[in-house]
Amino acid sequence: MTSHPLLEVDGLRVAIRRQDTAPTVLDGVSFAVGASQCLGIVGESGCGKSLTLRAVMGLLPPGIERTGGRIRLSLQPGAAPSDVQADQVAGRGLAMVFQDSHASLDPTMRVGTFIAETVRRRGGTSRSDARRRAVELLASVGVPDPKLRFNAYPHELSGGMRQRVAIALALATDPRVLLCDEPTTALDVTLQAQILRLLDTARAERGLGMVFVSHDIAVIRQIADVVAVMYAGQIIEIGPVSDVLDRPRHPYARALIDAVPSLDGPVGPFRSVPGSPPAPIDYGSACRFLDRCGHRDTACEGVVNGIDGRGAGHRSACVHSGTLASGLEAT
Amino acid sequence: MTVSPPASGPDVVVKPRASRARLWTRSAAAWLLALTILAAVFAPLLAPADPGQLTLDQLQPPGADHLLGTDALGRDVLSRLLFALRTDLMLMVFAAGLPMLIGTLIGAVAAYYGGVLDAALRWVADIFQALPVYVLLIALVFVLGPGTSSLLVAFSVLGWVVYARLIRTEVRRVREQEYVSAGYLLGLSRTAVLFKHVLPNSLRQSFVYLATDMGMALQGIAVLSFFGLGVKAGTPELGAMVSEAQLYLRSHWWLAAFPGVTIVILGSSVAALGDRLSGRGEVGR
Numbered sequence: 001m002t003s004h005p006l007l008e009v010d011g012l013r014v015a016i017r018r019q020d021t022a023p024t025v026l027d028g029v030s031f032a033v034g035a036s037q038c039l040g041i042v043g044e045s046g047c048g049k050s051l052t053l054r055a056v057m058g059l060l061p062p063g064i065e066r067t068g069g070r071i072r073l074s075l076q077p078g079a080a081p082s083d084v085q086a087d088q089v090a091g092r093g094l095a096m097v098f099q100d101s102h103a104s105l106d107p108t109m110r111v112g113t114f115i116a117e118t119v120r121r122r123g124g125t126s127r128s129d130a131r132r133r134a135v136e137l138l139a140s141v142g143v144p145d146p147k148l149r150f151n152a153y154p155h156e157l158s159g160g161m162r163q164r165v166a167i168a169l170a171l172a173t174d175p176r177v178l179l180c181d182e183p184t185t186a187l188d189v190t191l192q193a194q195i196l197r198l199l200d201t202a203r204a205e206r207g208l209g210m211v212f213v214s215h216d217i218a219v220i221r222q223i224a225d226v227v228a229v230m231y232a233g234q235i236i237e238i239g240p241v242s243d244v245l246d247r248p249r250h251p252y253a254r255a256l257i258d259a260v261p262s263l264d265g266p267v268g269p270f271r272s273v274p275g276s277p278p279a280p281i282d283y284g285s286a287c288r289f290l291d292r293c294g295h296r297d298t299a300c301e302g303v304v305n306g307i308d309g310r311g312a313g314h315r316s317a318c319v320h321s322g323t324l325a326s327g328l329e330a331t
Numbered sequence: 332m333t334v335s336p337p338a339s340g341p342d343v344v345v346k347p348r349a350s351r352a353r354l355w356t357r358s359a360a361a362w363l364l365a366l367t368i369l370a371a372v373f374a375p376l377l378a379p380a381d382p383g384q385l386t387l388d389q390l391q392p393p394g395a396d397h398l399l400g401t402d403a404l405g406r407d408v409l410s411r412l413l414f415a416l417r418t419d420l421m422l423m424v425f426a427a428g429l430p431m432l433i434g435t436l437i438g439a440v441a442a443y444y445g446g447v448l449d450a451a452l453r454w455v456a457d458i459f460q461a462l463p464v465y466v467l468l469i470a471l472v473f474v475l476g477p478g479t480s481s482l483l484v485a486f487s488v489l490g491w492v493v494y495a496r497l498i499r500t501e502v503r504r505v506r507e508q509e510y511v512s513a514g515y516l517l518g519l520s521r522t523a524v525l526f527k528h529v530l531p532n533s534l535r536q537s538f539v540y541l542a543t544d545m546g547m548a549l550q551g552i553a554v555l556s557f558f559g560l561g562v563k564a565g566t567p568e569l570g571a572m573v574s575e576a577q578l579y580l581r582s583h584w585w586l587a588a589f590p591g592v593t594i595v596i597l598g599s600s601v602a603a604l605g606d607r608l609s610g611r612g613e614v615g616r
Contacts, residue, residue: 046477092518098512103509104509109531121518169513173518278510
C-alpha cells in the first residue's frame with residue numbers, strides 16, 4: 001500500500017427513512033483502497049455490499065439516506081484523500097461498473113458516441129480527438145472492430161461485449177477508483193474470466209484502486225488483494241485474500257466459505273448456514289450472527305461492533321476469534 | 332371429409348403476421364399520405380390555375396377545362412384543393428406538434444423533478460380531463476378570433492395535457508432505470524440526464540399518440556373552418572371549401588364532394604398509420 005489511500009470510507013452509516021423509525025442498514029462501514037489495490041467485498045444477499053457502493057457514489061435509492069460517516073477521495077495523484085460531496089465524485093475520480101450492462105447502457109445511444117461525449121465532458125478535447133479516444137478505449141477493452149462497433153447500439157452487442165463497453169465508459173472518465181458491482185455475475189464463466197483479466201489489466205496499467213463487490217468467492221479470490229466479509233450491514237472480517245478465504249476467523253465467514261461446493265474436496269451434502277440474517281429493524285448492539293452461530297455464549301450478547309477495515313492485517317469482529325482461530329484453521 | 336396433410340416443406344414459413352386486409356390498408360394509407368404530401372409540396376407546379384383567381388366561368392362542372400370544375404366565384408376547384416392540402420397538412424402538423432412539444436416539456440420536467448410541480452400537474456390534468464374539449468375549442472377560437480394563430484393557440488392550450496400525462500408515466504418509469512443512475516455517475520447534471528437519457532427513452536408512446544392526434548387535429552381544423560372559425564375567409568382550406576359548397580349541395584355536387592372526400596381519405600390514412608405505430612392488433616411483432 002502506498003502512503004495515502006485513494007479512497008477512504010470512514011464510519012459510513014445508511015438508514016431507511018420511515019415515519020417513526022429509521023432502521024440502520026449500513027452500520028459504521030469503514031475501509032480504504034490504495035492505488036493498484038483491489039478490495040473485494042463478499043457477503044450474502046441483503047448484507048449491504050451493493051448499498052455500500054451506492055452510498056459511496058451518492059446513488060442511494062429514494063427513501064434511503066446517509067446518516068453518518070465520511071468519504072474521502074484523493075483527487076490529485078499523490079495527494080492525501082480529502083472529504084468529498086456526493087455530487088463531486090461523479091465523473092471525477094470515481095466510476096462504477098454495474099452488474100447488468102443491459103440496464104446500465106442507454107438503449108437509445110450509440111456506444112461510441114456515448115463514450116466520446118463522456119471523454120469530451122472532461123474538457124479540453126476536440127470532437128475528433130474524443131472520437132479517436134473512444135475508439136482507443138473500445139480497442140483497449142477488447143472490443144473487436146472498434147471503429148465498426150463505435151456506431152452500434154447496446155442491443156446490437158452481446159452481453160460480454162456490452163460489459164466491455166460499460167467498462168470502457170467507466171474508464172472514459174479517467175477514474176482513480178473503480179467500483180464494480182458484481183460486473184461478472186450476469187456473464188458465463190469463460191466471459192467472466194476475460195472480464196476479470198480486463199479489469200485486472202486496467203488496474204495495473206492505470207494504478208486504479210478498485211472495490212469489487214461479489215457473492216462469488218472464486219471471483220474474489222482471483223481479483224482481490226484484500227477481502228472484507230460483510231454481514232447485516234457491518235464488516236465482520238477483513239484481511240488479505242488468502243488469509244481470510246483459507247483461514248477465516250469469524251464463524252459467519254467460515255460458514256460462508258464452507259458453503260461453496262468444491263471440486264476437489266470430499267463429496268458431501270451442501271453445507272449452508274441455518275436461519276437467515278436479521279432484518280435491519282432487529283439489529284441490536286449484540287453480535288448480529290448470534291442466533292445462527294454455533295459458538296455463542298454470554299460474551300456475544302455484549303456490544304459487538306463491526307470492524308474498521310482501514311487497518312492492515314487479518315482481523316475479525318468475533319469476540320471469540322482469538323480462541324476460535326486455531327480450532328477453525330484445523331478443519 | 333378427407334384430412335389433407337399439413338402444408339409443409341422447406342419453402343413454407345409459418346409466421347404470425349397481421350391480417351392481409353390490415354396490411355393492405357396500411358400500405359394504401361402510406362401511399363395515399365405520401366401522395367397527398369407530394370401534392371401539397373408541389374401544389375404551385377401542379378395547380379392549373381391560381382387558387383384565388385376569380386373568373387367568369389362560374390359553377391362549371393368537372394370537364395376538360397377545369398378537371399374538378401369551378402366554384403361560385405369561378406375559381407378552379409382542383410387548384411384550390413391542392414393549395415388547401417398545404418394549409419391543412421401544415422395546420423395538422425402544428426396543431427398536434429405544438430401541444431406535444433409543450434405537454435412533453437411540462438410533463439417531463441414535472442415527473443422528473445417530482446414534488447409540488449408534479450402534484451400541480453396531476454391536479455391540472457385532472458381538471459382538463461373533465462372538460463369537454465370540442466366545446467372549449469370552439470369557444471376559445473371564437474374568443475381569439477378566426478385565423479391560423481388562434482387555431483394553433485387553442486389546440487395547444489387544450490391539447491398539451493394528454494401529452495403531459497403520457498410522458499409523466501414514462502419518465503417516472505425511465506428515471507428509475509440503471510442507465511439514468513449511470514448517467515449521473517459519468518458526471519452529467521440532472522437536467523442533462525433528463526434530456527440525454529430520460530427523454531429519448533420516454534418518447535415512444537407520445538409519438539404513437541401524436542399520429543392519432545394528427546388525425547383528430549385535421550378533423551378539428553376542418554370542422555372549425557366549416558363553422559367559419561378556422562382560417563381567414565378566402566384561404567383555400569378543405570373544411571372552408573365544404574362550408575362554401577353548402578348552398579350548392581343539390582345542384583353542384585362537385586363543390587362539396589371533392590374536398591369532403593379528401594378530408595375522409597386524409598383522416599383515415601393518418602388514423603391507419605397511427606394504428607400501425609401503436610402496434611395494435613399486431614400478432615408477434
